[in-house]
Structure formats: C-alpha cells, structure tokens
Amino acid sequence: MKVRRPKLTFLDRLYLPQILAGMWTTLKHMPRKKFTRQYPEEKFKLLGKYRGAPTLVRNQDGQVKCVSCQLCEFVCPPKAIRVIPGQRDAGAPAEARIEKEPADFIIDMTRCIYCGQCEEVCPEQAIFLKKDFAVTGYKRAELQFHKDKLLELGGVHEDPICKWKKK
Amino acid sequence: MSVETVNLMIDGRAVQAVPGTNLIEAARLAGIEIPHFCYHPQLPIAGNCRMCLVEVGLPQLGPDRKPVLAADGRPRVNFGPKLTIACNTTVSEGMVVLTRTPRVIKARRGVMEFLLINHPLDCPICDQAGECRLQELAVDYGQGCSRFVEEKEHKPKHVVLNAKVTLDDERCVLCSRCVRFMREVAGQDCLGFVKRGSRSTLTCYPGQEPNTNYDLNIVDLCPVGALTSTDFRFRQRVWFLKETRSLCPHCATGCNTLIGSREDVVYRQTPRDNPAVNQCWLCDFGRLNYKFIGDPARLTTPLIGGAGVEWPAAIAHVAERLAAIRTAGGQIAGIGSARATTEELFLFAKLCQGLDSTLLDSVPRSGAADKLLLDTDRNPNMRGAQLTGVASGTPGSRLAEIAAGIARGEIKALLVLGEDVTAAGIGADLLAKLELLVVLAILPGATTQAAHVVLPGAAFAEKGGTFVNAKGRMQQFHPAVAAPGAARAEWQVLSGLLAAVAKDGKKPSPESPSLGTVFATMAAEIPALAGWTLESIGEQGRNL
Ligand code: SF4
Ligand code: SF4
Ligand code: SF4
Ligand code: SF4
Ligand code: FES
Numbered sequence: 001m002k003v004r005r006p007k008l009t010f011l012d013r014l015y016l017p018q019i020l021a022g023m024w025t026t027l028k029h030m031p032r033k034k035f036t037r038q039y040p041e042e043k044f045k046l047l048g049k050y051r052g053a054p055t056l057v058r059n060q061d062g063q064v065k066c067v068s069c070q071l072c073e074f075v076c077p078p079k080a081i082r083v084i085p086g087q088r089d090a091g092a093p094a095e096a097r098i099e100k101e102p103a104d105f106i107i108d109m110t111r112c113i114y115c116g117q118c119e120e121v122c123p124e125q126a127i128f129l130k131k132d133f134a135v136t137g138y139k140r141a142e143l144q145f146h147k148d149k150l151l152e153l154g155g156v157h158e159d160p161i162c163k164w165k166k167k
Numbered sequence: 168m169s170v171e172t173v174n175l176m177i178d179g180r181a182v183q184a185v186p187g188t189n190l191i192e193a194a195r196l197a198g199i200e201i202p203h204f205c206y207h208p209q210l211p212i213a214g215n216c217r218m219c220l221v222e223v224g225l226p227q228l229g230p231d232r233k234p235v236l237a238a239d240g241r242p243r244v245n246f247g248p249k250l251t252i253a254c255n256t257t258v259s260e261g262m263v264v265l266t267r268t269p270r271v272i273k274a275r276r277g278v279m280e281f282l283l284i285n286h287p288l289d290c291p292i293c294d295q296a297g298e299c300r301l302q303e304l305a306v307d308y309g310q311g312c313s314r315f316v317e318e319k320e321h322k323p324k325h326v327v328l329n330a331k332v333t334l335d336d337e338r339c340v341l342c343s344r345c346v347r348f349m350r351e352v353a354g355q356d357c358l359g360f361v362k363r364g365s366r367s368t369l370t371c372y373p374g375q376e377p378n379t380n381y382d383l384n385i386v387d388l389c390p391v392g393a394l395t396s397t398d399f400r401f402r403q404r405v406w407f408l409k410e411t412r413s414l415c416p417h418c419a420t421g422c423n424t425l426i427g428s429r430e431d432v433v434y435r436q437t438p439r440d441n442p443a444v445n446q447c448w449l450c451d452f453g454r455l456n457y458k459f460i461g462d463p464a465r466l467t468t469p470l471i472g473g474a475g476v477e478w479p480a481a482i483a484h485v486a487e488r489l490a491a492i493r494t495a496g497g498q499i500a501g502i503g504s505a506r507a508t509t510e511e512l513f514l515f516a517k518l519c520q521g522l523d524s525t526l527l528d529s530v531p532r533s534g535a536a537d538k539l540l541l542d543t544d545r546n547p548n549m550r551g552a553q554l555t556g557v558a559s560g561t562p563g564s565r566l567a568e569i570a571a572g573i574a575r576g577e578i579k580a581l582l583v584l585g586e587d588v589t590a591a592g593i594g595a596d597l598l599a600k601l602e603l604l605v606v607l608a609i610l611p612g613a614t615t616q617a618a619h620v621v622l623p624g625a626a627f628a629e630k631g632g633t634f635v636n637a638k639g640r641m642q643q644f645h646p647a648v649a650a651p652g653a654a655r656a657e658w659q660v661l662s663g664l665l666a667a668v669a670k671d672g673k674k675p676s677p678e679s680p681s682l683g684t685v686f687a688t689m690a691a692e693i694p695a696l697a698g699w700t701l702e703s704i705g706e707q708g709r710n711l
Binding site: 067068069070071073074085086087098099100123124163 | 288290291292296324325400401402403404406407
C-alpha cells in the first residue's frame with residue numbers, strides 16, 4: 001500500500017502554532033492541584049480492606065496458631081508458601097495438645113501476590129495479611145520469610161474459642 | 168463354563184451376580200457405590216456401621232413358587248418395612264434393590280449425624296484428611312452444622328498402640344475393621360472395644376500390644392484417622408503425594424505397592440490390590456524399609472580410584488581395562504544381584520558372556536518366613552536371576568569357585584552388580600588381589616571401598632523394571648523419584664557398558680535404549696518370554 005503524505009500548509013511547516021498549543025496545556029496545569037505523590041517520603045493512605053504481606057499469628061497464650069495443615073500451601077496460586085510440618089514435643093503443657101506445629105514456615109515474598117487465599121482457606125485463623133506492601137531486600141534470600149520472622153510481623157490474634165485447649 | 172448367576176435389579180439396572188455376592192459388591196458391578204465404613208471385602212462381615220442401608224424388595228411368590236405377576240405383567244415386588252444393610256444381604260433371584268430413594272438418603276444422613284456428634288474437629292491435624300471416608304461421606308450426607316449442643320465425649324488421644332501405630336480414639340467410628348483384621352488375618356486377637364454407647368473406646372488388651380509383622384495394615388484399613396502410622400505421622404499431607412505403582416523389593420513374594428512421594432522424597436508405601444499376590448496387604452518389614460532411598464551417603468558420581476569422573480569417561484575406562492585384561496589372558500568373573508531387575512540381570516549376563524566369562528553367580532539372601540506374605544527368600548528377583556542365567560543351580564553355589572579363582576590369581580577382574588561381596592565370602596583381602604574391580608552400587612560399603620571403579624546406581628523407587636516373584640509371576644514397577652546426583656539406573660549403565668565393550672568398529676549409538684527396547688531384546692533371547700512386552704505384563708503381572 002502506498003501512504004500518501006498530507007500536503008502541509010505553510011503554517012504547519014512553520015511548526016510554531018503546535019509548540020505554542022502544547023505550551024498552553026502545560027501552563028494551564030501549573031497552578032492546579034497536584035496529583036503526584038512523593039513516594040517513598042509520602043506514604044499511601046491505605047483503605048481498610050487493603051491486603052499486604054501475609055504473616056503468622058500467636059493466640060493470647062503465646063501459642064502459635066498454625067497447626068501446619070498445609071492447606072495454604074496447597075491453595076497459594078503462585079506457590080509462595082512452603083510448610084515443613086513438625087510435631088510439638090511430648091513434654092508440652094496440656095493446652096498444647098494440638099500435637100502439630102510447623103517446624104518451619106516459609107513464605108517467598110518474591111512470589112506472593114497478596115491475594116489473600118491463604119487467609120481465606122486457613123481453618124485455624126493463623127495466617128493474616130497485614131498492611132505491609134513494600135517488602136524489600138538486597139538479596140532474594142532476605143525475602144524468604146521464615147517462621148520466626150512471620151510470627152514477629154503477625155503479633156497476637158485474640159482467639160475466643162481456643163478449640164485445642166478443650167481437647 | 169456356566170457359572171450359575173442370579174438376576175437382580177439395582178436402581179433399575181439389571182445385574183447378574185454369583186450367588187453369595189453381597190449387595191455392596193453386586194452394586195459395584197453395576198457401577199453403583201453404596202457408602203460403607205465397616206464392610207471390607209477381605210474381612211468377615213460385622214454389619215455395625217449401618218451406613219450401607221438400602222431398600223430391598225423380593226418378588227412375591229405364589230403357591231407354585233413362581234413370581235406373582237401384577238396387572239401390567241411384571242412380577243409383584245414386596246419391599247420390607249425397614250431398610251436392610253447391603254453388606255450382609257446376599258443377592259437372590261428377582262431381587263430389587265434401591266440405593267438412592269429419599270428413605271435411604273435420610274437414613275444415611277441420620278447415620279452421619281450420629282457419627283459426627285462426637286467426632287473432633289481434627290481434620291487440620293489429622294493425617295487421614297484427604298483420604299478419609301468420613302470426610303468424603305460428610306460432604307455427601309453431612310449437615311454442615313451440628314444440632315448437638317451438649318459437651319462432646321472426650322476420649323484418649325495420641326495413644327501409642329505400639330512403636331508403629333498411633334491411635335486417636337476420638338476419631339474412631341467403631342467400625343471394628345482393625346479388630347477383625349488383627350484377629351482373623353494377622354492372627355493376634357488383641358484389639359477390642361471397652362465401655363458402651365457413645366463412650367465405646369477402642370483399646371488393646373493390657374500388656375498385649377499388636378506385635379505382628381502386619382500391624383500397619385490396620386492403618387490402611389481404618390476408614391478414618393483413628394489409626395495412623397507413626398512413621399508417616401505429620402510428615403506430609405496426602406494430597407501432595409504422587410502415587411507411583413511399584414513393587415516391594417524386600418522378599419520374593421513381590422507385593423504390589425504404591426509409593427507416595429513429593430518432590431523426589433519418598434514418604435510412604437501403601438499396598439496395591441493384587442488378588443494373585445498380596446490381596447490388599449503389605450508386611451511392615453517391607454513397608455518401612457524405604458529409608459535407604461534418601462540416605463545422604465548415597466553414591467552420586469562415578470568414581471575411578473576414588474576420584475569423581477563423568478559417565479562417558481567411566482564407561483570408556485571400564486571397557487578399556489576389561490579389554491586389556493582379556494588380551495593379557497586374565498579371567499573375568501561377575502557377581503550379580505537378585506535385587507536387580509530382570510532387564511539388568513539380562514544385560515549383566517550378556518555383558519559377562521561377551522567377555523567370555525562363565526563364572527557368574529548371584530548372592531542368596533534369606534530370613535524367616537511368616538504365615539501370610541513374607542518369603543524366606545529375601546531377594547525379590549531370584550527367579551529373574553535364574554531366568555537370565557545369572558544364577559544357575561543353587562544360587563550362590565559358585566561364589567566359592569570365584570573366591571578360589573581370585574585367590575589363585577586366575578581371575579583378574581570382577582564385575583559386581585549391586586552387592587557387597589565382602590559379606591558373601593569374598594573378603595577385602597581377596598578383592599585387593601584383583602586388577603580391576605567394577606562395582607555398580609547405590610550405597611558405599613566395603614566392596615565399593617575396595618573398588619577401582621564405582622558406578623552409582625538407582626534404588627528401586629528411582630527406576631523402572633520387572634521382578635519375577637517366587638511363584639514365577641513377572642511384575643513391573645515404575646520410577647517414582649529421581650536418582651540423586653549423577654546416579655543412573657543400572658540398566659542404563661549396563662546398556663552403555665555393553666555398547667562400549669562390544670565396540671565392533673561401530674560407534675555406540677548416542678541414544679541410550681528405552682526400557683521397552685531392553686525388554687524386547689530380552690524377550691527375543693529368552694524362550695520363556697517369547698512374545699512378551701512390558702504392556703502385556705500389565706500392572707498386575709503375568710505368570711511365566
Ligand atoms: S497471599 Fe496469596 S500469594 Fe501470598 S502467600 Fe497467601 S495465598 Fe500465597
Ligand atoms: S497457616 Fe493455616 S492453612 Fe496454613 S498451614 Fe497453618 S493452619 Fe494450615
Ligand atoms: S478422621 Fe477424617 S473426619 Fe475425622 S478428623 Fe480425621 S480427616 Fe477429619
Ligand atoms: S480404629 Fe479405625 S478401623 Fe478400628 S474400629 Fe476405629 S475406625 Fe474402625
Ligand atoms: S458396611 Fe454394612 S453395616 Fe457397615
């Protein structure tokens with residue numbers, strides 16, 4: 001196909017009217033309200049239901065709530081979770097009758113997409129998405145969050161039922 | 168061939184069944200599943216779970232013992248006032264069975280509600296979750312929420328039944344499968360129920376813990392997570408496990424198994440049904456004997472004089488050394504293993520024949536048998552070794568001859584396939600006299616220590632192949648996990664060696680043959696296997 005070039009008038013070829021029109025648009029915006037946010041100095045205001053990085057929680061007795069059922073590992077779409085199931089030691093107090101507890105719990109923050117499926121599926125209410133959205137590090141290994149780190153980030157979650165205690 | 172059958176109708180489908188068949192099996196013939204807990208085809212019928220209730224009607228018979236016909240010309244069927252358990256009702260002529268009527272569904276819902284009243288909410292920590300009959304049937308007939316407001320009955324949890332089995336009484340549905348198995352099949356009447364009603368509790372008689380070689384079968388039999396294997400406990404969820412059809416390599420019975428593995432780690436072995444071999448049982452000795460697969464000491468690289476090399480270099484080195492020894496007039500002997508697959512033994516025999524070696528044997532291995540499955544011969548494939556000529560006459564009878572040959576200095580080279588020959592009468596002092604000792608092994612030992620060349624092989628779960636069991640049934644198994652490092656299946660190594668040794672001017676083809684090709688070559692050369700293929704053996708085996 002042959003492309004026919006439009007015939008330019010003298011004004012078009014002068015180029016100035018277009019430059020001036022562009023300048024005018026720019027100038028019009030200068031006194032208006034600014035939309036740009038100075039991230040990272042200026043943080044986002046997060047809405048109530050914002051989902052950030054997943055973390056693990058303890059109950060009010062300091063008990064790790066996760067029982068390593070591995071449902072979150074199964075459901076996680078990008079396969080970011082890896083649970084190493086473990087057994088709680090035999091000498092544990094009676095309320096620790098859950099018997100099972102993760103020996104390690106690894107979330108690969110380079111993979112996690114903050115979808116919240118893990119929180120949704122957890123039968124023990126042990127994993128919660130917090131508000132952190134900027135998980136950064138210098139090495140990939142730093143972004144493999146292990147059990148201790150996840151528990152530290154998660155903090156305490158009140159458990160009104162404590163079903164394992166009643167066993 | 169007239170097997171007498173009776174005709175009956177199940178949910179409107181005509182079924183022909185042999186008299187004596189119960190309704191669960193008859194329905195299975197028609198592709199209809201009747202839910203059940205206590206019934207098991209290999210155990211005596213208990214009829215205590217009531218999950219299998221169905222409506223059963225019998226034709227009304229006139230005084231002449233002929234069915235009375237209704238106005239429309241069909242036999243008149245009388246249904247009983249109550250539902251009947253399918254597991255303990257046998258088929259009869261003209262019977263009509265309904266398994267999906269509202270009455271039946273209501274009964275199932277009722278049974279499920281009773282079962283779930285005291286059932287703990289343990290699924291997140293229960294090893295059975297994912298393959299639990301109670302979970303499955305709760306999806307079909309459960310209610311979603313409980314009407315029970317009273318306190319649940321609490322029973323002993325994590326009871327150590329014996330070193331192999333852990334019991335959680337709260338999860339037990341009192342089906343008594345385990346009781347019947349221990350009494351009728353394992354032959355130790357040690358389990359039973361104490362207390363009554365909802366307090367019924369499974370226990371073993373004090374001081375009489377199960378101590379047979381079949382205890383772990385009650386874990387498979389238990390439809391729920393009450394009995395769990397201590398070995399598998401909390402190690403992996405079943406829905407992550409990949410199941411591979413395999414065989415137990417620890418005795419000549421050749422029990423059919425399923426290997427449960429995830430990401431190249433074997434987590435458990437469970438029995439696979441084969442009426443001709445092991446029914447649906449597996450002995451604990453074989454079941455728990457898989458830990459060597461993931462042993463960190465496994466050999467992972469070919470070694471020449473203790474230094475790691477690449478495969479082509481190792482194969483070329485062995486072929487070269489063997490040729491040199493033959494030219495110098497030295498004898499070559501081979502010791503195979505009846506733990507190797509038939510294909511490997513065939514290739515090994517062929518390799519030795521190609522080297523004009525007539526001294527060939529395999530190492531016998533025996534132990535005490537038991538009444539059910541375990542065989543005295545602890546080699547899975549002695550029949551295969553005999554078939555391929557690696558063992559002739561009494562297995563192991565030529566080992567002394569080989570030892571003497573080495574002592575006299577006549578035998579200069581020894582090829583060992585998967586055995587520690589120092590335990591079979593050829594000590595380290597004799598091995599030190601050899602000019603060339605080539606060992607294919609998976610774990611280091613005294614023989615690999617003395618070896619000039621070590622070629623790392625694959626464990627049974629890492630390769631495919633066939634075994635011939637004591638009764639002469641050839642069965643095949645499949646690879647479940649990958650071999651560690653550079654280790655390779657022995658049949659691949661032997662194919663490579665064979666090609667390198669036979670090097671008649673031709674370059675060995677760069678593509679290694681498939682297991683099917685090796686089997687085809689073997690079938691063509693061994694008369695007993697004429698016309699056989701791996702497919703014709705199938706998953707249940709084929710008798711020689
Ligand atoms: S939030 Fe989604 S992606 Fe992240 S760990 Fe949970 S399930 Fe996986
Ligand atoms: S966080 Fe919840 S879903 Fe994940 S393993 Fe633990 S208990 Fe199971
Ligand atoms: S036995 Fe079945 S239903 Fe009961 S806790 Fe275990 S998995 Fe859940
Ligand atoms: S422990 Fe399992 S097999 Fe034994 S009675 Fe209870 S549910 Fe049945
Ligand atoms: S299966 Fe028939 S009563 Fe249990």
